[in-house]
Every structure is written in structure tokens, then in C-alpha cells.
Amino acid sequence: MSTPVPSSIEKPRYVAPPPLVYIEPSGKSNRDLPAQIDFDWLRQAYQHMSLIRALDKKAVALQRTGQMRTYPSCLGQEAVGIGTGMAMMDADVYVPYYRDQATLYLRGVQLKQILQLWGGDERGHLFDGAAKKDLPICVPIATQLTQAAGAAVALKSKGVKGAVVTSCGDGATSRGDFYEALNVAGLWQLPLVTVINNNQWAISVPRQMQSGTPTLAQKAVAAGIEGIQVDGNDVVAVFDAVNHALQKARSGKGPTLIEAITYRLGDHTTADDATRYRSASEVSDAWQREPIKRLQTWLHDHDAWDATREQSLHGEIKQQIERAVADYLAIEPAPVDDILRYQYADMTPALEQQRTWLLQRHGG
Template identity: 65%
Template sequence: MFDDLDQAPGKLGFIDARGKSVRTLPDDIDVAWLQKSYQHMVRIRQLDKKAVALQRTGQMHTYPSCLGQEAIGTGIGMAMQNEDVLVPYYRDQATQAIRGVRLEQILQVWGGDERGNLFEGVAARDFPNSVPIGTQMSHAAGIAAAMKSRGIRQAVVANCGDGATSRGDVYEALNLVGVWQLPMVAVVNNNQWAISVPRSLQTATRTLAEKALAVGIEGVQVDGNDVVAVYQAVRSALARARCGKGGTLIEAVSYRLSDHTTADDATRYREASEVNKAWDFDPVKRLQTYMHDLGQWTPAQEQALLVAVKQEVDAAVTAYLKTPPQAADDFMAYVFANMTPPLLAQREHLLARLERDNAAQGGKHHDS
């Protein structure tokens, strides 16, 4: 497992676990880019920590932490252009935030409020989180097919976890990408654990990137704890896709430092020593060390960042907690473009029930 996390031969990487350079950085990576990426990873880590605390105190539903995987989402977001389309899974908070999704919206979604998916700006092009495993890949292939048929020079980025690659949905979508040469980039977050199932029991292939061979597309394995490596791989794959050269499967090797979700207890199937060892590959600390050694990040800058991030996250939490409840029948409106007769009947039944409950409570307002 830790051989995968280290700088193995054939895996793209620029900054190793010690924060040392192992390859010349791409020409467009400068200090400002590094600092922006680092600041965003810290921002997402603090949001993640707060979201877990909200769930533990009964103020949010089940939440999927992205602890230890911030470099993947950040690298993807930094590589995408405004015209691209993101089809995320449930651990893509970092990419969504770069695309313009407000932090309080991310909290709203995991608080069970569909209004958190009403994206604006660049993110209005993107799709909401997919919780079912692997189904988003089929949606992404369909979007990519539409782009190609219309002659649009854009691309789709679809993300999933390592466990999703064992599902037929993912293979079928990637097979279509290969056959039709669709402009789609699939990024697999190989965080070593599909809930309680280790990667070694998921597949017999040496790498997940090798699965690209079966569908005839490019396959690349990158150090998922190196934000520069993720950015470079995704940027190159997107450029190929926009030029009509087909899709790419990118395996970003990382490690899930948290439970699978707040409904999981990873201590039942993982040794504490394994998790402790994985912290040596922490993507946030890695980039901080690299910039510090360059003389481009100081303790004063770190302290100022932590203060600013705390204020931003606290403001997002306040906005989330103060959001008025959504209408009780609101979730029905998001199933189909137009509500079906059965849904309309259920809606009428629900509203009638709420009206009776409201009357029984003496007219007290009840909408949740």
C-alpha cells in the first residue's frame, strides 16, 4: 500500500512526501500558483473539519470527509477551464469550491437541503454530487457525447473512488469514451479503501490506470498527494480531449485519512499504525514544506491564512445554520424536469397532511 503512495517508477510526481523536488515543475507553475493551491487546500481541510463537527453534534447528516485527499480536488479544479463540465462524486468539495460553489452550499447539501445544488456562475454548468457508486460516469459519457456531436471544443471531468472501478457502470462509460473518442477525463481517487474493502481485494490489476487499456484510452497514474502532479495530468488530458484526441483515465494515488463517512468506523478494519504512517504523505504539509524551503512561505503567512480561513468557514457555518428550512415538498421537484402524476399525488397527500398537523398545533407554521 505505501509503495503505491511513494514515488514509484512510472507514476507522475513533482514534489515528494518530504516536500522535496523530484522533477522540474511545469513552466506555468510559479510561486503565486503554489500559494493559491496551498491556501485552497487549507481552506478545504478546515471546512472538512467543521463539517464533521457539525455532523457529530446533530447539525448535519452523514458527511464524506476528504481529509488527506485535498490535493486531488484542488489539482483538478486548478486545471479545468470555465467551459468544462464537472460531474463529481461525493468527495469533490475542493473542486466544487474552486468552481465557485459557496462553502455554505456544500454544507447545505450534506444537511439534506437540495438548494445547495443550485449553483451559479461557472459551477452552473456542473452537475450535483453523485452518491450512488459509479453512476455519474455514465452521465458524464453522455455529456461528452453531446459535446462531440455538436462540435463543441469542451471537455467533461468525471471523478470517482477506487471502489467504483469495480462496477459495470464505470467500465461501460469508459468503453463508450474509447469507442467514440469522447472528450472525457475520468479521475479515480485511489484512496486505498472502498469503505472497508482494501484496494488489494478490489482488483488484481497492478494499477487502476491499467484499466484504460481495456477500453482503448490513455491511462496515467499520478501521485495524488502532489497537487502539481494532479494539475499537470488533468490539464494535459483536458487539452487532448478538447482537440478531439479522446479520453483519459487518471489514477490519483492517495490515502483516506478519515472514516469513509461519518457513518463509518474505520478502526474496525484498519490498524492505527497504518493511518499514522499515511500521515507521512499528507498533501497539505508536503506543499507547505516545499514552499517554506523555497523561502516563499513564512510562519506569519501561515498564521494570517489560518485566521482568514477560520473567519470564512465560520461565516459559512453561520449562513448554513441560519438558512430557512426548505419547503417540505421541495425534494419532489428535483426528481424529474416535470413532476409525474404519481409525484403530484404524493405531493398533494403530503401538503394535506401538513395542513392537518398545522391546524392541530393551533396554526403554528410547519414546513419541515
């Protein structure tokens, strides 16, 4: 077992500023919201987050009834994904990891496809819309970060105006890939925005046992790039930081690392049981800071939301989810030879032979 870094170590010289927050956990705001944020924007963010939470809940229920494979819940982290997605433009490129359902949805990926992906059907990755040039979700930890840096090199060398956005968990920041990606991004001033979904848990490893650094954002300092820490449960703060980083990246002013502080309210995946390694009180405490409730309170306090709107939103969401689930369950299984079809443009004789055998044995 590893142990937390002893508190007796010398204090680092770099002291990170407090995390950026506009809407506090209580639903109050102690500062003016950014200029481009209006009621419509906030209501949209609220609706998107509510939809993703409902999708997430349904996906877990589908897994529990044998209609879905292992699924990583994003419960409690909706603001990270929605705030990021709302700041992105079509010209940008998104390089997601496995807990990025919310951003994928805003990139134009259908809810049905998100279910299809986690249902074990890779055809869910045939993204359309803005997501058409985005990368597939990455399950290995942190490998997407170097790929994202590579994509940023491509954009830069082609002179494309967009930027690359990628994301990872807090655990990924301990991997070599994380530092490698950050290093080239800083060295070559790549148009790259890296968002850390710091949900405090890397499966069963808590944040304080993950790294001795006081903040993950300050890992940017060593790479010579800007690091920003935001309240990841405040969709406005996430949006503001990502928007700032994207504008910077698109105008050739280099990369940014954003640490969004949030909490994984669910299990790591449906194959995990978090009650075995963390306390109920920690989780109930985290529920006090979750992203949807605070935005709802803010909207209510500003007369921008009411019970009628809430009710009709829930009706719409229910229909949307029901349709997505029905569409997902109606998808015909992939043909058996799909397993061989995506490795070469032209199949090798050996693969062709296997394909013939497969089709004979399991039908076309």
C-alpha cells in the same frame, strides 16, 4: 470473505511506469516543475487545500453535534480535488461523486452550499458560476461515469470546445459502469477525463482486495486510451496530468484515465469507524505522505511561505468557515411540497392531490 489475489499468478505483460510526482512526500522536488507553475499558483493551491481541510473538519464536527447529516470526509485527498479543479476551465463540465468537495469549491460552489448538500437539503445543488452546468454529486457508486460519458458525447456532437471531467473512488473501478464508460470513451474518442481518487479503501475493502490489476491506471489500456498514474498527494502532479488530459480532450484527441494515488485519512463517512478494519500504524504512515505538509515544506524551502503568512491564512480561513456555517445554519428548511415538485414540469393530478394533503397537514 474474498481473498487477495495470490502472488503466484503470472506477471502481466504490461508494466506501468512509476507514478508521476513533482513534489515528493519530503517536500523536495527532484525535477523541474511544469512551466506554468509559479509561486503564486503554488500558494493558491496551498490556500485552497488548507481551506478545504478546515471545512472538512468543521463538517464532521457539525455532524457529531447533530447539525449535519452523514458526511464523507475528504481528509488527505485535498490535492486530488484541488489539482483537478485548478486545471479545469469554465467551459468544461464536471461530473462529481460524493468526495469532491474540493473541486466543487473551485467550480464556484459556495462553502455554504456544500454544507447545505450534506445537511440533507438538495437546494444546495442549485450551482452557480462555472458549476451551473455541472452535474449534482453522485452517491451511487460509479453511475456518474456513464453519465459523464454521455455528457462528453453531447459536447462532441455540439462541437463545444470544453471537456468533461469526472471522478470516482478506487472501489468504483470494479463496477460495470466504469468499464462501459471507458469503452465508449475510447471507441468514440470522447473529450472525457476520468480521475480515480485511489484512496486505498472502498469503505472497508482495501485496494489489494479490490482488483488483481497492479495499477488502476492500466485499466485504460484495454479501452484503447491513455492511462496515467500520479502521486495524488502532489497537487502539481495531479494538475499536470489533468491539464495534459484536458488539453488533449479539448483539441479532439480523446479521453484519458488518471489514477491519483492518495490515502483516505478519515473514516469512509461519519457513519463509519475505520479503526475497526485498519491499523493505526498504516494511518500514521499515510500521514507522512499527506498533501498539505509537503507543499508547505516546499514553499518554506523556497522562501515563498512563512509563519506570518500561515497565521494570517488561518485567520482568514476561520472567518470564511464561520461565515459559511452561520449562513448554512440560517437556511430556512425547504417547503414540504419540495418533495413532489421536481419530478414533472407539470404536476400530475395524483401528485397535486398529495401536495394539497401535505400542505394541509404540514403547512405551507
